[in-house]
Amino acid sequence: MKRPRTVSARLSEIWESFWLVPAVFAVGAVLAAVGLAALELQLDLTFGGILPSGPAGARSLLSSIITAMISFTALVFSITVVALQLASSQYSPRVLRTFLQDRTIQATLGIFVATFLFAMVVLAALPAEDGERFPELSLAVSMLLVLASSGTFIYYLHHITTVMRVSHIIAAIGAQTRRSIQHLPPADEPQATVTGVITQTVPAPAPGMVSHVDLRLLARLAREHDCALTVAPAPGDFVVTGAPLVRVHRVAGSEPHPVPDDRAGEGVTIGVERTPGQDVAFGFRQLADIAERALSPSLNDVTTAIRAVQELHELLRRLATRPDPVHLVRDDDGLVRVEVRGVPYDTLLAMVVDDIRLLADQQPRIVRLLDAIVDDLATVAIPAHRAAISRRLASSS
Known part of the structure; x- marks a missing residue:
């Protein structure tokens, strides 16, 4: 296979790829975790006992988040892949591309991966002893990401069951084809050869x-x-x-x-x-x-x-x-x-x-x-x- 070698073709391939959105979420999560760790050195925040009171409790909570998100992500997307394979075998193998380019599916995977990576970076930044400064803000953000992942999962179930209906698949293909027609040369353009x-x-x-x-x-x-x-x-x-x-x-x-x-x-x-x-x-x-x-x-x-x-x-x-x-x-x-x-x-x-x-x-x-x-x-x-x-x-x- 000949890969695109021009800049525009490469950019187009990257923009349409499945991994772009999850990668942006993953990089953003790591940068946000590192940035919050540096910010908390300048802040004196307290959450009044809402969060774990020491490194041991925080370490246990973050470990649970990391383990749960890895298992959760693997389970959700393994089931999704099986469902998409069944859909493609029933309708057409070529419709699988429509699902892979769905931004909602990509963003859902990105949020799951971001939650896992953010918690992992925060876990690595936890102090070894109780007397040191505790990253309460980072821990709070980790818990918010878990809540966001839970909400995203509920919407994702609604979205994936909707887009897998044959009427929505046909409508999506039609809309995509109409966009291609709009990019054709104008109908009144002088013909030449x-x-x-x-x-x-x-x-x-x-x-x-x-x-x-x-x-x-x-x-x-x-x-x-x-x-x-x-x-x-x-x-x-x-x-x-x-x-x-x-x-x-x-x-x-x-x-x-x-x-x-x-x-x-x-x-x-x-x-x-x-x-x-x-x-x-x-x-x-x-x-x-x-x-x-x-x-x-x-x-x-x-x-x-x-x-x-x-x-x-x-x-x-x-x-x-x-x-x-x-x-x-x-x-x-x-x-x-x-x-x-x-x-x-x-x-x-x-x-x-x-x-x-x-x-x-x-x-x-x-x-x-x-x-x-x-x-x-x-x-x-x-x-x-x-x-x-x-x-x-x-x-x-």
């Missing part, structure tokens, strides 16, 4: 899924070498080692300089799985998987399939009014330097209408819903998409 002669083809350095294309990096590279660049696969496509990844085109009136393969390859991130963002079709794939699995004989959950198809209808309607996505980077004079094409609308229709119809031949409700969707799309689609829609209308009649 790179037509210069291909002078060089950069091969893919490794197999995997195209997860991100750094348009700015490729545009800068194209200007440096006086050429135009097109990315052969669309975001979300699988490439094999040695397959065309980036093509170098001659620009009118100039002779392009050879583009280093490694530098061109830096602009295309290849991973082991598809990711949302530039890959609009990823949301369609997830929703189609949910519908197809719900229609399988082992589940036979027509209601879930209908809900997934309804969400797909809304997304298809949004894209029916705009041309196939083409990401372009132009110079100030309008010269196209980079071209990246997205998944065509016809492919999305095949994923939703054709594939699901094959599995729904014994489900009249699904068949009628698909026919109604195609009829509705025909009323709003731009001319570029009407041929693909007409083929579905003809096949359903």
